[in-house]
Amino acid sequence: MNNLIEIKGVSHAYRTRSGPLPVLDNLNVTVPQDEFCAVVGPSGCGKSTLTRLVSGLMKPDRGEVWLHGERVTSPRKTVGMAFQNPVMLEWRTILENVMLPLEIVAPQMKRAEAEARACHLLEMVGLKGFEAKRPSELSGGMRQRASLCRAIVHRPDVLIMDEPFGALDNFTREDLWQTMRDLRAAEPFTCVLITHDLRESVFLGDQVIVLSGRPARTQYVLDVDLPADRTIDILYTPKATEMLHVLRDQIRIAQGRDGGH
Amino acid sequence: METLQKIAVPLAAIAAFLAVWELIVWANGWPNYVMASPTDLPAAYVRFWELFLVMGWQTLWRTVLGLGLAVIFGTLLGMVMGFSRLAREALYPLLVGFNAVPKATLVPVLALLFIGQHDFNTVLMAFLISFFPIAVSVGIGLSTLEPEYRDILRALGASRFTIFRKIALPKTLPEFFGALKVSVTLAFIGTNLVEIVSPHGRGLGALFKSGETNGDYPLMFAVLIALAFLGIVLYYAVVLLERIFAGWAERPQG
Ligand SMILES: Nc1ncnc2c1ncn2[C@@H]1O[C@H](COP(=O)(O)OP(=O)(O)O)[C@@H](O)[C@H]1O
Ligand SMILES: [Mg+2]
Numbered sequence: 001m002n003n004l005i006e007i008k009g010v011s012h013a014y015r016t017r018s019g020p021l022p023v024l025d026n027l028n029v030t031v032p033q034d035e036f037c038a039v040v041g042p043s044g045c046g047k048s049t050l051t052r053l054v055s056g057l058m059k060p061d062r063g064e065v066w067l068h069g070e071r072v073t074s075p076r077k078t079v080g081m082a083f084q085n086p087v088m089l090e091w092r093t094i095l096e097n098v099m100l101p102l103e104i105v106a107p108q109m110k111r112a113e114a115e116a117r118a119c120h121l122l123e124m125v126g127l128k129g130f131e132a133k134r135p136s137e138l139s140g141g142m143r144q145r146a147s148l149c150r151a152i153v154h155r156p157d158v159l160i161m162d163e164p165f166g167a168l169d170n171f172t173r174e175d176l177w178q179t180m181r182d183l184r185a186a187e188p189f190t191c192v193l194i195t196h197d198l199r200e201s202v203f204l205g206d207q208v209i210v211l212s213g214r215p216a217r218t219q220y221v222l223d224v225d226l227p228a229d230r231t232i233d234i235l236y237t238p239k240a241t242e243m244l245h246v247l248r249d250q251i252r253i254a255q256g257r258d259g260g261h
Numbered sequence: 262m263e264t265l266q267k268i269a270v271p272l273a274a275i276a277a278f279l280a281v282w283e284l285i286v287w288a289n290g291w292p293n294y295v296m297a298s299p300t301d302l303p304a305a306y307v308r309f310w311e312l313f314l315v316m317g318w319q320t321l322w323r324t325v326l327g328l329g330l331a332v333i334f335g336t337l338l339g340m341v342m343g344f345s346r347l348a349r350e351a352l353y354p355l356l357v358g359f360n361a362v363p364k365a366t367l368v369p370v371l372a373l374l375f376i377g378q379h380d381f382n383t384v385l386m387a388f389l390i391s392f393f394p395i396a397v398s399v400g401i402g403l404s405t406l407e408p409e410y411r412d413i414l415r416a417l418g419a420s421r422f423t424i425f426r427k428i429a430l431p432k433t434l435p436e437f438f439g440a441l442k443v444s445v446t447l448a449f450i451g452t453n454l455v456e457i458v459s460p461h462g463r464g465l466g467a468l469f470k471s472g473e474t475n476g477d478y479p480l481m482f483a484v485l486i487a488l489a490f491l492g493i494v495l496y497y498a499v500v501l502l503e504r505i506f507a508g509w510a511e512r513p514q515g
Contacts, residue, residue, distance in 0.1 A: 055416045075418040087409045091431045091509040100427070104417045134509060150413075 002069075004157060004190045005031040005054065010063030011215075012049060023049050024060070025215035031207075034188040038201035040247065041211030041219075042255045047194040050216070051162045054192060055079050068157060077105045080156035080189075084163040086147035088135030095131035098122060098149045105154040121149040124186065125179050141172035145179060152189065162194045174232055177203050181230065198247045199235055202226075208243075210250040220250045297482040305483035312468060313487055320452055320464040321491060323380065327387020328448040332441070334388070335395030342396065343403025343429075360393040364451060368458045379462060383455040390451035391444040398440035402433030435510035438503035445495050453488065465491070 007029040013020040023046035031037040041047055052058040053065055056075040065072040067079070080101070088097050098118040102109055122131060125145040135143055144164060151159055165173045177200060184191070195201050201208045202224055210220040222243060226234055234240055279299040286298035293301050306313065338356075342349040364386065371382045406429055414424045456466025465484055472480035 057412060057416055075416050077417055079416060081413065081416045083409050083412070085407075085409055087407070087413055089410075089428065089431070091434075091507075100413070101417055103427070104414060104419045104423065154417075 003030045004033040006066040008064045010060045012060045022215040025217050028218055031190055034190055035206040036191040036204055038193045038195055038205030038208045040201050042213050045211050045214045046216040048162050051160050055081055055160050078157045080151035080159045082147050082151040082161045082164045084166045086143040088143050090135055093132050094146050098153050101154045118153055125149055141168050158190045160192045198244055202240055202243050212254045213256055219254055294478050297479045301479040302483045305479040316465045316468045323383045324387050324448050324452045327384045328391055328445055330388040331392035331444055335392040336399050338396040339399025342400035364390045383452050386455045387448040387451040391448035394440040394443045398436040399433055402436040403429050434507040438507050441499050445499050449492050
């Protein structure tokens with residue numbers, strides 16, 4: 001399997017008033033095609049920065065980001081993004097929100113075709129019948145579902161998500177994990193998911209990367225060898241519990257609190 | 262039923278206002294050269310109806326033209342300030358200072374600069390007095406656009422112009438219309454200010470002035486009511502436009 005995402009020796013620092021703030025330090029990550037890479041790490045360690053570098057919104061000070069064998073220097077149409085805030089455009093209906101990327105990426109596409117594509121995705125995430133609604137008429141979880149549809153409507157190679165389920169309650173979150181799993185089963189794409197929920201990382205990830213505290217390095221990589229068609233129950237198996245333990249310990253180390261005192 | 266109520270309630274309020282006005286004049290026994298009462302007004306309208314139409318139209322078109330210029334210039338200025346921090350920092354104090362100058366002081370200045378250009382002066386004043394709220398609201402609307410809104414399109418390689426057209430512009434519309442509601446009233450005041458103060462003016466302001474010169478108090482009050490009516494029409498025209506173009510911003514009422 002070829003690597004779709006390659007992050008090679010990436011370092012980055014923000015220029016702030018009190019001098020440079022190193023955020024990423026010689027980071028190396030590879031994600032094979034159609035694999036799901038979950039990234040966890042202490043708050044403020046540089047996870048969002050990582051997503052902005054992979055999507056080409058920012059250029060790293062040092063090192064290289066490669067997607068599909070091409071060096072990333074600017075944003076590209078083959079990437080989809082979802083944020084913690086679902087950022088729905090209030091003046092558009094849900095359907096029009098989902099269609100937005102197609103207007104940029106495939107302006108020549110017929111409206112009917114674009115609509116059909118968007119409707120199909122909305123149906124898959126359980127939003128059939130809400131196409132004509134305004135974002136303000138939907139719950140947070142439903143808006144996040146629509147946001148996911150928008151992120152993949154143009155069939156990107158890579159979906160980059162920055163804590164997309166972070167603001168949702170536990171049950172809604174678990175529902176969305178399963179939606180995510182179903183979407184990927186229907187049309188595979190490579191995923192990078194930033195999260196602060198270890199259960200989420202194990203349920204969805206093929207690998208979980210633990211970043212150290214700022215400046216972030218790759219501190220630990222966990223191979224999640226669980227079957228692809230997971231259900232929530234799998235999180236209660238000894239194997240998953242063991243993995244969660246390992247991750248919990250690694251986070252503690254990343255936070256600079258060895259041994260759990 | 263609901264629309265009936267929407268029309269009937271404000272009409273009833275206006276009727277009550279006129280009744281109280283009449284009552285106060287009657288109770289004090291004021292003759293109409295001290296204070297006209299509502300029952301004096303119909304006669305004034307009947308006598309001068311042609312003048313009211315001509316002058317009302319003059320006031321209306323100058324106000325709308327001045328406001329139109331303010332919308333164009335204010336939006337452009339707001340865009341410059343919204344996109345460039347340098348421009349924002351440079352222009353802001355200047356604008357605030359300009360806005361603080363009482364516009365009445367500009368009337369003689371304009372009158373000297375553009376002697377006899379009554380139409381031009383009036384439109385210019387309507388413009389000068391009303392562009393500020395628009396510039397500020399557009400500027401703030403654009404500069405406070407959450408980065409995530411930009412990023413959903415920027416991550417796809419969309420151009421700055423596309424991001425402006427698809428995100429920044431529609432997102433700023435509610436603020437824009439909020440400012441426009443203030444500006445339309447200001448432009449109206451600006452127009453009337455010049456009409457009243459300039460010698461040989463035109464428009465409803467000049468009609469008011471001639472009422473004053475001739476000691477025709479019913480005419481003066483009739484003009485005031487006509488101005489109020491025109492002001493209401495202009496304001497609700499903006500509200501209507503807002504409904505059409507930024508109706509999405511209205512929260513569904515629960
Ligand atoms: N544009 C910026 N300018 C300066 N500092 C920033 C900027 N963006 C983020 N930071 C800082 O960089 C660090 C990492 O930020 P971020 O990548 O958002 O962390 P995370 O998503 O892991 O919480 C934080 O300390 C944050 O304050
Ligand atoms: Mg973050």
